[in-house]
Amino acid sequence: MYILVKQLAKSVIALLLMSSCKGEKSTDHTKELQPDSRPNILLIVADDMGYSDFEPFGGEIKTPNLQALANQGLILSNYYTAPTCSPARSMIFSGNDNHIAGMGNMGEVIPFTTNQQNQPGYEGYLNDRVIPFPMLLKDNGYHTYASGKWHLGHEEKQRPFYKGFEETFVLLDGAASHWDDQKKIYEKAHVRYSRNGEITTPPEGFYSTLGYTDKMLEFLDKNKGDGKPFFGYLAFTAPHDPLHVPDEWIDRYQGKYDEGYDKLREKRFKQLKEKGFIDEDIQLVEGLKSIPKWTDFSKDEKRTEAKRMEIYAAMVEYLDLQIGRVIDKLKKDGQYKNTLIIFISDNGANSKFMREYPSSSQAWVDSTFNNAYENLGKKGSGVATGPGWAQASMSPFKFFKTFTSEGGIKAPFIVSGYGVKEKGKINTQALVHGMDIAPTVLELARIEFPNIYSGNEIKPMQGKSITSILKGENNTVRTDHEYLGWELFGHRAIRKGDWKILWINDSLPKPKWELYNIKDDPSESTDISEKYPEKYKELIQDWKIYQEKNGVIIPIYKQ
Numbered sequence: 001m002y003i004l005v006k007q008l009a010k011s012v013i014a015l016l017l018m019s020s021c022k023g024e025k026s027t028d029h030t031k032e033l034q035p036d037s038r039p040n041i042l043l044i045v046a047d048d049m050g051y052s053d054f055e056p057f058g059g060e061i062k063t064p065n066l067q068a069l070a071n072q073g074l075i076l077s078n079y080y081t082a083p084t085c086s087p088a089r090s091m092i093f094s095g096n097d098n099h100i101a102g103m104g105n106m107g108e109v110i111p112f113t114t115n116q117q118n119q120p121g122y123e124g125y126l127n128d129r130v131i132p133f134p135m136l137l138k139d140n141g142y143h144t145y146a147s148g149k150w151h152l153g154h155e156e157k158q159r160p161f162y163k164g165f166e167e168t169f170v171l172l173d174g175a176a177s178h179w180d181d182q183k184k185i186y187e188k189a190h191v192r193y194s195r196n197g198e199i200t201t202p203p204e205g206f207y208s209t210l211g212y213t214d215k216m217l218e219f220l221d222k223n224k225g226d227g228k229p230f231f232g233y234l235a236f237t238a239p240h241d242p243l244h245v246p247d248e249w250i251d252r253y254q255g256k257y258d259e260g261y262d263k264l265r266e267k268r269f270k271q272l273k274e275k276g277f278i279d280e281d282i283q284l285v286e287g288l289k290s291i292p293k294w295t296d297f298s299k300d301e302k303r304t305e306a307k308r309m310e311i312y313a314a315m316v317e318y319l320d321l322q323i324g325r326v327i328d329k330l331k332k333d334g335q336y337k338n339t340l341i342i343f344i345s346d347n348g349a350n351s352k353f354m355r356e357y358p359s360s361s362q363a364w365v366d367s368t369f370n371n372a373y374e375n376l377g378k379k380g381s382g383v384a385t386g387p388g389w390a391q392a393s394m395s396p397f398k399f400f401k402t403f404t405s406e407g408g409i410k411a412p413f414i415v416s417g418y419g420v421k422e423k424g425k426i427n428t429q430a431l432v433h434g435m436d437i438a439p440t441v442l443e444l445a446r447i448e449f450p451n452i453y454s455g456n457e458i459k460p461m462q463g464k465s466i467t468s469i470l471k472g473e474n475n476t477v478r479t480d481h482e483y484l485g486w487e488l489f490g491h492r493a494i495r496k497g498d499w500k501i502l503w504i505n506d507s508l509p510k511p512k513w514e515l516y517n518i519k520d521d522p523s524e525s526t527d528i529s530e531k532y533p534e535k536y537k538e539l540i541q542d543w544k545i546y547q548e549k550n551g552v553i554i555p556i557y558k559q
Contacts, residue, residue: 050393058271073416095438095461125153134164148235260294435463485546
């Protein structure tokens with residue numbers, strides 16, 4: 001229970017008791033409270049942005065505002081998330097494993113299974129076994145704002161307005177056109193926007209990255225000067241496909257990617273080594289054989305491939321520009337120094353073309369979008385980068401989004417501002433997880449996590465606060481004897497210290513557990529299970545514990 005004490009007058013002390021279990025609020029509006037000393041917290045999430053795309057992580061895409069945050073703060077190079085967006089977001093908000101929080105599988109995919117429907121942890125939305133930390137923040141004196149992608153439930157009571165946010169403008173679904181035309185990304189997809197719990201439509205002229213930023217700025221203005229701290233969740237849908245950018249930005253990276261994705265992957269790897277993300281003695285392994293070599297394309301094919309990456313890069317730079325607007329706003333309002341800013345991507349880069357989504361086809365894409373070369377990136381077009389560029393974006397890691405390999409679950413993490421002692425440092429030691437964000441935020445806000453909320457017994461958080469890392473007191477919050485676990489679509493992994501076992505469900509000729517030392521082999525290229533049989537058995541046993549603890553159900557898909 002959190003007690004906020006305010007000095008109101010020489011002879012009067014008012015105690016404002018706001019229970020984190022009942023959400024009780026003061027009804028006395030005649031007394032003016034002094035400013036709350038707790039920090040503002042701004043969580044910025046990019047959608048499907050690759051590990052090495054932007055400047056702080058060795059990329060060539062111009063991101064001066066994110067680079068400034070990195071220079072003034074801390075980079076965590078071993079930040080782990082989930083293989084896709086909604087499971088990742090469920091862990092961020094709950095501080096718990098996605099199989100506990102309701103996203104054991106994506107809500108869109110659960111109906112295609114024979115064994116996950118109606119099972120605990122597979123509701124397809126953020127369930128009542130967990131409590132989203134914005135609810136606790138709101139109960140305890142914070143303003144709470146959400147602008148951007150939700151993807152944690154679309155029914156009324158599942159929307160963010162009922163999950164702790166007082167002001168919201170969100171896309172309830174996983175992805176859509178970035179423009180106001182509300183085009184779907186596959187035939188049976190939905191496009192639903194919500195404003196404070198009600199279904200709405202984006203305004204005329206809407207472009208997602210600009211529109212979400214405008215809304216967040218509007219929310220920040222709404223209660224400015226009332227002395228209460230805020231939590232802002234700015235969840236961009238960029239650079240998720242379809243690849244769209246304002247017309248004047250389409251040619252911003254013209255010619256930049258004419259050498260192709262194989263060369264780009266090599267350049268990114270070299271830059272990561274120079275910056276200290278990867279040890280000097282590590283060598284770049286050959287890319288996936290399933291991805292065509294750049295030299296296999298015709299001249300026209302190369303031209304189209306390069307154009308898609310040009311648009312993607314422009315989307316990332318435009319995203320950075322909008323982040324800069326928010327930072328400028330915080331500085332202008334005198335809030336910057338008292339704000340902790342976290343920037344992450346939700347998962348690895350996306351390798352899928354739009355024709356590969358559920359219930360989609362090339363015929364549907366061709367009939368829905370105008371993908372003539374001259375129209376790429378403009379309103380009405382609908383393309384994605386594809387696996388070659390995704391592999392470059394995740395250089396030097398194995399695979400990309402949807403997989404539990406490093407390329408699917410490792411993402412960029414920058415933290416800057418309030419309480420961050422380190423300036424311009426890259427922490428390569430700490431294993432940090434999306435589940436750690438909730439306990440970190442609650443510790444900074446000085447809020448206790450409840451066992452019961454609104455009559456429901458709440459699962460304890462599995463994440464760990466990383467405030468000691470931010471303060472420079474520790475380099476890590478996990479010992480080499482503690483494991484992290486993952487499962488999605490049947491793909492599985494356990495990481496423990498430098499060791500990792502990996503199971504890729506559709507690997508050929510037959511899937512099995514493989515063992516890697518991630519420090520020595522970040523690309524997961526050499527299975528060493530026969531060389532270290534005891535470590536192999538130890539991590540498989542850890543997987544069994546993880547599976548039982550979290551109620552993991554390996555999916556069986558309908559034929």
